[in-house]
Amino acid sequence: METPVGPVPLPETAHPRTTEPERALIGNAHREHPLESAMPRPLLFLDVDGPLNPFRAEHADLPDSYVAHPMRPTGWEPPARPLRVRLNPHHGEALLALPYDLVWATTWEEDANTMIGPLLGLPELPVVAFPHVDRFAPGLFFKTRRLVEYAAGRPFAWVDDGITARDITWVRRNHLSDALLHPVDPAIGLWEKDFELLADWPEDMGLVD
């Protein structure tokens, strides 16, 4: 499991985007290929612990809709006690209503599809694998390079409690399209305002037809 990361404030700079010339290039590419006019939706990279499972929250502070589940993800064997994972079953429907293609980006990896998704009403989703990474290395968050590589130039949003200003800067410099890196406080999890931001961003950036 991930190392718990403290609450991360959402800085004004949390919306890295490319320069106008880069965006213009992407737009021209679509116009030159009218048969491919359907603009692919942005990706939404989903972390589990923090955004969906607010592991730092006091139980009394969570909405009543959250349900606690004892879980043993792969490798979490006795004598370790099961993890307490708190999930809001309404989040699945809310995520599916967003204008994105959802992708798991979590250390739960395939367990997200078998253990988390069904409790939220989510279908099986693509999973970003994180092989051969040092999850505790200092510096850039271990997921960041991998997600930019996976996106391969496609616009994406990312909700995660591990995002820092360093990741936002790195993505701005290394991803050739728009990206919304949205740090989520693990004491709160995804909230209505987060869904509103995620719903508005693709349209604000001209990323959806």
Ligand SMILES: [Mg+2]
């Ligand atoms: Mg997390």
